[in-house]
Amino acid sequence: xxQFFFDINTNNGVPVYEQVARQIVSxxxxxxxxAGQMVPSVREMAKELAIxxxxxxxxxxxxxxxxxxxxxxxxxxxxxxxxxxxxxxxxSQAISARIAHVIVEARQSQLTDDEILKMINSExxxxxxx
Amino acid sequence: xxQFFFDINTNNGVPVYEQVARQIVSxxxxxxxxAGQMVPSVREMAKELAIxxxxxxxxxxxxxxxxxxxxxxxxxxxxxxxxxxxxxxxxSQAISARIAHVIVEARQSQLTDDEILKMINSExxxxxxx
Amino acid sequence: xxQFFFDINTNNGVPVYEQVARQIVSxxxxxxxxAGQMVPSVREMAKELAIxxxxxxxxxxxxxxxxxxxxxxxxxxxxxxxxxxxxxxxxSQAISARIAHVIVEARQSQLTDDEILKMINSExxxxxxx
Amino acid sequence: xxQFFFDINTNNGVPVYEQVARQIVSxxxxxxxxAGQMVPSVREMAKELAIxxxxxxxxxxxxxxxxxxxxxxxxxxxxxxxxxxxxxxxxSQAISARIAHVIVEARQSQLTDDEILKMINSExxxxxxx
DNA sequence: GTGGTCTAGACCACC
DNA sequence: GTGGTCTAGACCACG
Numbered sequence: 001x002x003q004f005f006f007d008i009n010t011n012n013g014v015p016v017y018e019q020v021a022r023q024i025v026s027x028x029x030x031x032x033x034x035a036g037q038m039v040p041s042v043r044e045m046a047k048e049l050a051i052x053x054x055x056x057x058x059x060x061x062x063x064x065x066x067x068x069x070x071x072x073x074x075x076x077x078x079x080x081x082x083x084x085x086x087x088x089x090x091x092s093q094a095i096s097a098r099i100a101h102v103i104v105e106a107r108q109s110q111l112t113d114d115e116i117l118k119m120i121n122s123e124x125x126x127x128x129x130x
Numbered sequence: 131x132x133q134f135f136f137d138i139n140t141n142n143g144v145p146v147y148e149q150v151a152r153q154i155v156s157x158x159x160x161x162x163x164x165a166g167q168m169v170p171s172v173r174e175m176a177k178e179l180a181i182x183x184x185x186x187x188x189x190x191x192x193x194x195x196x197x198x199x200x201x202x203x204x205x206x207x208x209x210x211x212x213x214x215x216x217x218x219x220x221x222s223q224a225i226s227a228r229i230a231h232v233i234v235e236a237r238q239s240q241l242t243d244d245e246i247l248k249m250i251n252s253e254x255x256x257x258x259x260x
Numbered sequence: 261x262x263q264f265f266f267d268i269n270t271n272n273g274v275p276v277y278e279q280v281a282r283q284i285v286s287x288x289x290x291x292x293x294x295a296g297q298m299v300p301s302v303r304e305m306a307k308e309l310a311i312x313x314x315x316x317x318x319x320x321x322x323x324x325x326x327x328x329x330x331x332x333x334x335x336x337x338x339x340x341x342x343x344x345x346x347x348x349x350x351x352s353q354a355i356s357a358r359i360a361h362v363i364v365e366a367r368q369s370q371l372t373d374d375e376i377l378k379m380i381n382s383e384x385x386x387x388x389x390x
Numbered sequence: 391x392x393q394f395f396f397d398i399n400t401n402n403g404v405p406v407y408e409q410v411a412r413q414i415v416s417x418x419x420x421x422x423x424x425a426g427q428m429v430p431s432v433r434e435m436a437k438e439l440a441i442x443x444x445x446x447x448x449x450x451x452x453x454x455x456x457x458x459x460x461x462x463x464x465x466x467x468x469x470x471x472x473x474x475x476x477x478x479x480x481x482s483q484a485i486s487a488r489i490a491h492v493i494v495e496a497r498q499s500q501l502t503d504d505e506i507l508k509m510i511n512s513e514x515x516x517x518x519x520x
Numbered sequence: 521g522t523g524g525t526c527t528a529g530a531c532c533a534c535c
Numbered sequence: 536g537t538g539g540t541c542t543a544g545a546c547c548a549c550g
Contacts, residue, residue, distance in 0.1 A: 012231075015333075015533075022235070023239075027240075052535045058534090095241065095246075098236075099253045100253045102232050105225065109156060109159075111222070124233055126230070140541090146541075171521085171523080181542090182542045185542080200401075275525060275526090276525080303537085311527090312526060315525085317540095320538085334538080336538075337538075355495065356509050358492050361402075364402065369481050379482070382486075384503055405548075445549080445550055
């Protein structure tokens with residue numbers, strides 16, 4: 001059940017709790033986690049990812065606050081009803097916002113869109129070439 | 131002389147000293163500041179931007195460390211020789227890094243590169259179409 | 261763990277943050293601090309040396325910038341991988357720089373290289389003869 | 391009369407007034423300037439070296455304080471009697487002290503004297519090979 | 521006047 | 536708890 005959340009990187013500047021939350025959202029959006037299904041306990045998840053339980057806890061809390069997860073009394077934390085649609089929306093909005101931000105900055109640096117696209121292609125190939 | 135550096139935003143998460151440094155780099159790269167020219171004094175710049183002199187000092191120091199600026203003892207800080215080419219390079223490297231960052235995040239959200247590219251194209255058209 | 265760093269002298273012209281940085285480099289180069297090992301926290305170190313935390317922070321930041329240390333978010337600062345080799349190199353470069361500096365000064369005093377070498381030999385014998 | 395003082399370098403970290411003072415001391419020690427002889431006026435010297443008159447003034451003051459120069463009322467600044475012997479002593483003491491300092495530091499960094507000598511020879515050749 | 525250093529104390533995000 | 540940033544104000548060396 002926890003095989004969705006593997007690539008936690010504690011050195012890339014992105015807060016770990018943010019990475020956890022994002023990957024849960026992704027898993028729900030992509031159908032790997034369905035409404036009503038239980039999410040691993042904070043302790044389990046922390047052990048699995050080799051991170052601090054507080055960090056997992058913070059990720060869960062954040063997702064509960066926005067209605068993606070909900071506590072089921074006496075048994076743990078589950079994916080909320082309607083979470084899938086919401087997660088899809090959250091996921092693309094978050095990424096879009098970041099993309100827009102980078103484009104604005106790049107244009108402010110007087111790069112043309114063609115140059116920007118070249119840089120993007122170059123970066124995509126550089127990292128993990130798919 | 132100091133009208134290049136206006137938009138300091140103390141609430142956007144980017145450290146102020148970093149914003150100052152970036153804008154100087156940008157000014158040099160675009161030809162607004164030429165090699166040999168003096169940069170506003172630490173105190174002047176601080177007053178101008180309504181920030182603490184130490185913060186300006188840190189920005190200047192960072193740029194000295196990478197050879198963009200150099201102190202002329204007793205008289206101030208000047209743009210170093212060859213700074214323009216270097217600043218251009220730094221600027222595009224900075225953009226590349228941010229692009230790479232977004233790509234990593236998008237992939238962590240389990241988006242394929244094709245989906246990412248579609249979002250990018252969509253954002254490019256949406257914002258200020260060139 | 262902090263017994264490596266004792267001789268901070270606030271009156272010898274060498275910036276305190278520089279002294280701290282040098283001693284860490286020295287400790288790593290000599291094997292007193294190994295890659296992966298944590299360095300005392302900023303606050304601890306500051307207390308230990310009776311200096312301001314900001315000063316320690318600056319020393320650490322400088323060493324992070326050159327890849328000797330790296331922050332482990334939320335938990336502290338550690339010696340980076342490959343730091344030992346780098347520190348050895350840095351240490352000898354630092355000495356070289358100081359030697360070059362003395363030579364320049366001696367030449368400015370119109371001493372010939374032969375005279376300089378004689379003085380060096382004399383000083384080497386005079387001090388702690390090996 | 392002023393042809394002794396040419397190599398002022400405002401970017402090598404050594405205070406300019408210190409360089410001026412040192413070169414006057416050297417000139418006296420080497421016999422280029424004799425007791426009783428007038429030294430160029432502060433203004434002349436400053437113009438000659440393309441530096442700030444205050445800087446020259448500070449160098450002269452320092453040398454007056456230690457008895458190497460003396461003001462001759464109504465006519466300027468002259469080399470004091472007995473300055474030659476004193477300057478010779480000052481010159482070698484100053485250099486010796488710096489050499490000793492570097493040696494101590496190098497030994498503290500666990501370099502052998504042989505290694506130190508190699509570095510010295512390398513530096514001597516590197517700069518202006520004589 | 522200039523930059524450089526240091527201190528003190530505050531606030532923040534992260535784990 | 537950790538490091539990072541920022542502010543305020545002081546002192547120093549240099550020109």
